[in-house]
Amino acid sequence: MFDIRLTDVNDETSTWVVPVGPELDAEMSALASATEDAGAPGRITVFPRPLRSPSRVLLAGTGDGGETDWRAAGAAAIRETADDEDLEIHLPAGLAAASVRGLAEGLWLGGYRYRDAPRGPRTREVRICGTSHAASLAEARVAARAAWLARDLTNTPSSVKNPEWFAAQVVAEAATRPGVTVTVRAGDELRRFGGLLAVGGGSVSPPRFVELSWNPPGATTHVVLVGKGITFDTGGISIKPRDGMKLMKKDMGGAAAVVAATLGAADLDLPVRVTALTPLAENAVSGSAFRPGDVITHYDGSTSENTNSDAEGRIVLADALGYAADVLRPDLVIDLATLTGANAVALGKRTAALFSPDDELAAALTAAGTAAGEQMWRLPLSDDYLDNLRSDIADRISAPAGPGSVMAALFLRDFFGDARWAHLDMSAPSWAEAHDLELTKGATGWGARTLIRYLSAFDGGQQAGA
Template sequence: MFDIRLTDVPDTSTRVVPVGPELDDEMSALVAATDGAATRGRITVFPRPLRSPARVLLAGIGDGGEADWRAAGAAAIRETADDEDLEVHLPAGTTAEAVRGLAEGLWLGGYRYRDAPRGPRTREVRIHGTAHAESITRARVAARAAWLARDLTNTPSSVKNPEWLAGQVVAEAATRPGVSVTVRAGEELARFGGLLAVGGGSVSPPRFVEMSWNPPGATTHVVLVGKGITFDTGGISIKPRDGMKLMKKDMGGAAAVIAATLGAADLNLPVRVTALTPLAENAVSGSAFRPGDVITHYDGSTSENTNSDAEGRIVLADALGYAADVLHPDLVINLATLTGANAVALGKRTAALFSPDDTLAAELAKAGADAGEQMWRLPLSDDYLENLRSDIADRVSAPGGPGSVMAALFLRDFFGDARWAHLDMSAPSWAEAHDLELTKGATGWGARTLLNYLTSLGGDASA
């Protein structure tokens, strides 16, 4: 990540001026001559030949909310070259929330995939007119989490098999004191029947990763479960080509919970967090699991597989059963690129939220709204439970009916009445083009929402 710092030392870099109520005479004249300059995320460029700085960017902040500042930061950074420094001049009275939004937007809009052939970048952003150092620190942690989630999700599946992804978690955790990781493989997965079934068709064996942040004195234990399918062919129920070409993103839920847990450690949050990521490649071969197979999960219950392209819920079921049996958390939140029905129902920017707990649902929705990651709560209707009935197992894996709702009802069966929420984030996990703070490709959706939620539980112990 490039650096953002607070300074009072002028420079000759491109100057960014948010369009707010306090502007000098030159900037006021420019705004007056420019129709719509204050529109959220709009950038107006003014060259200044033979003067320093050589050009000024006016960045519209709309109504001035945190999301508006985030959009302005992202738009400003995109208007510049990858190695160009920026000077940001803030109007008087800019709030801590605005600075945090601006910094997040600068970092998120300036993201580039780390393995892309762009060469090393050197850049610095200097912010004048504020002393909100804590806002910059918090923005840096949130953006770093999103960058990591995007990097992991953007990595091609020719590199990203379960072993590789588990190794990335181990390497990241090693840089944070207090974070521990356990990686299970081979015979250690004997009870994880769903994970073994889904991963059984690939030459790259599955892994089950458990990463823990457990600070002294923590009284709340949150388990985050993320679907980690490193590539999804659909298995025997094979996908068409167009449905398969972006399936390197099918571990976006795992990327988000990994990044959020590491972010909790970076902020020294006084909350115990455990990230569980069942990792597998859903492949086609003679050993692939079949429609009609009966799978025995970690908790001993059984599922009749009716569609091997509905594999995500099968691996998540093992993780939820493990969490209930071994970890006994206060609450569980799982994230998954689970169903195409999510996009049909809610479009490309919005995740589906399911929870039997009204308070938890409201808290997650607020955390998402503050992060600019939209979600909409959908019902867990018992009217559809009959659809899950199987003649040969405890349930079927993929019945007909409303796709996202049925997947959520399937998962609810593995965590009973405990506090639990499920976020189906298949649609917003990927952007087809730059859009506000999103960059084309993996969005890292969920990492910042989870970090906001964890922060709300215990505050920031480092503050």
């Protein structure tokens, strides 16, 4: 990540700051008034000034001036400048701390590049002049760093990214943060994880189960985050068509988000215990792949009849949720999963589906997502469809007929135990086909920043308003 430096524009000893005098201010005002929609969020108007200093000025639209609009402005501004071009941002006096945070997040998020891209990540410095909100900048940096990590993990090709590789990345990240611990389970340690073993049984890359923990002294609330970690999804024996398979390196976006959010909680020293669980497997086609009609025994001892090997995400999540309920016994569980294409049909590319029987939890997550710029919409957990889950040979079937996202959520609801629970189906917003405000083409890291916002509301281990 590149650095952002806050500079007091009134500091006359600073050699960093280009003064904005009356002449330039008048030119900018005239340009803005003559440009249609110059103030729209993320709108950039370029003003060349040859043979003068500065030689080029950008006017960035900030809309109504809220955090989301400033995030869009920051992303647009960084994208408009070349890697070797200095960027100095002059802010209006008295700008709210939230707006500064939005601007900084937008700069970092809009400037993202995949770490193994030919040109690599940006490393330049941006100067922000006219205000000093160091705390906002620090919070923005942690959130953006988490999103960068989640994007990097998701963008990594599956020729590199198998379950063992992903687990090693988590171990390496945890090693840089005091107070963070990680446990990786493999082989015989997974014997109770029947769903994970079934889904990963067709691949030459064996499954892993990663438990990443942040447990600060004095924390009284325990939040478990569960992320689907399918490092590549062929659909298994229920094989996908080519177009449905080509982006399946992103099928571990939920795991990337919960890992990044837990590390972010540690970076911010949040006073809440957080555990991330990532069931990792590659859903491959081979003679050892699990079959439609197989009965799977999950961690909690219940059984599922597999009716579609391409509905594998809920099967590995079921083991993780069962483990959380039985072993960790947390106060609440939130799972993130690139689970169904059905949610995109209903909600489009920018919005995740939220399911929860808990009104307070659903409201808090929605508010956190709104603040982070990661929209979600609550859908019903309707008992009208429970009969669709019935199996003649198991406790349930894995992929029943009915509304796809709702049926997947109802399947998962069986496994969360007595804890408060929310499920985020975020397949569509996990990937962007083109640059879009703070999103860059490719993996979006969706969910990492929302979870950090949500966890940041805890004070002394108890969430505000809970």
